[in-house]
Amino acid sequence: MADPQDRLGEPVRTFDGRARDRRTRAWLLLLSLASLALIPAAVLYLHDGVWWAGVPALLLSMGYAGGAGWIVGRDRPRTRNRVACLHTGGISFTGPGGDAGYAWDELASVTVSGVRSGPDERTRWRFTVVASDGGVLLLTDDLPDVRTLGLAVAKEVTARLVPRHLAAVKAGESVRLAPFTVDLGGVEKDGERLPWAAVDDVAIGNGMVAVHARGGRGSLLTVAAQMPDALAFTALCHQVRELTRHF
Numbered sequence: 001m002a003d004p005q006d007r008l009g010e011p012v013r014t015f016d017g018r019a020r021d022r023r024t025r026a027w028l029l030l031l032s033l034a035s036l037a038l039i040p041a042a043v044l045y046l047h048d049g050v051w052w053a054g055v056p057a058l059l060l061s062m063g064y065a066g067g068a069g070w071i072v073g074r075d076r077p078r079t080r081n082r083v084a085c086l087h088t089g090g091i092s093f094t095g096p097g098g099d100a101g102y103a104w105d106e107l108a109s110v111t112v113s114g115v116r117s118g119p120d121e122r123t124r125w126r127f128t129v130v131a132s133d134g135g136v137l138l139l140t141d142d143l144p145d146v147r148t149l150g151l152a153v154a155k156e157v158t159a160r161l162v163p164r165h166l167a168a169v170k171a172g173e174s175v176r177l178a179p180f181t182v183d184l185g186g187v188e189k190d191g192e193r194l195p196w197a198a199v200d201d202v203a204i205g206n207g208m209v210a211v212h213a214r215g216g217r218g219s220l221l222t223v224a225a226q227m228p229d230a231l232a233f234t235a236l237c238h239q240v241r242e243l244t245r246h247f
Helices: 017-047 051-075 146-170 230-244
Strands: 011-016 083-087 090-094 100-103 107-117 122-131 136-139 175-177 180-183 186-189 192-195 199-205 208-213 220-223
Touching: 083 146, 107 146, 107 230, 122 146, 136 146, 146 175, 146 180, 146 230, 175 230, 180 230, 186 199, 186 220, 199 230, 208 230
Parallel strands: none
Antiparallel strands: 011 083, 083 090, 090 100, 107 122, 122 136, 175 180, 180 186, 186 192, 199 208, 208 220
16 A cells, blocks of 8 residues: 555555455356357257257346346446455555555545445445545545445544534534534524524434424434535534533
8 A cells, every 4th residue: 555554554444446346257258258158059949949058048048147247237347446445544555547645634524425326226335534634535436335434434533623623613603414414402403593402413314414302392404415414413412412511
């Protein structure tokens, strides 16, 4: 990796997108060759009227071709494979676009989104990580087990954001985590405000970030995929709400 080990720390786990792509291409090759090999036999048998052999050969050829098409649609073989490595002190990448590395303190925010798609309704995860220098890292399913990787990065970023935001709130400042604003008095969104005494819970679920209200009042909602640092927001709200209980 490009960054010296003494800056990012010891490697913890590697996410190698090349391995998955090699497996996908191997299956595609095998299924395609099997499909093509059966076509001449199927044509010959059908031409000679040997239906008991020709029809199964044709169906098998079609099945292999369908399997190859299903793999293409599900796994989408890549030509720009990357390798990501989690370190004790940061994350690094290598790939066709070059090498890059960021210490945890150099990352500013993380936006998480998960979309169910395809016939198997598999969730495709996408983590948009913004660095302090303005660089953007996209963690997508070209990397194996990207959900584990993305959540590990989000956890590290959250662990650094929340203490800073909490210190600001304790000092009497308002903290903006779009579209919400948090202060010692409560949480606000689009001009609608809930004091902490009226907040039942703050959680992420069903693709939404929700500040649930007590007593039949309307909750404050936003789409999680459109909100940077949703995890940090929920953690901050829990800590500020607990803090205000002792006032």
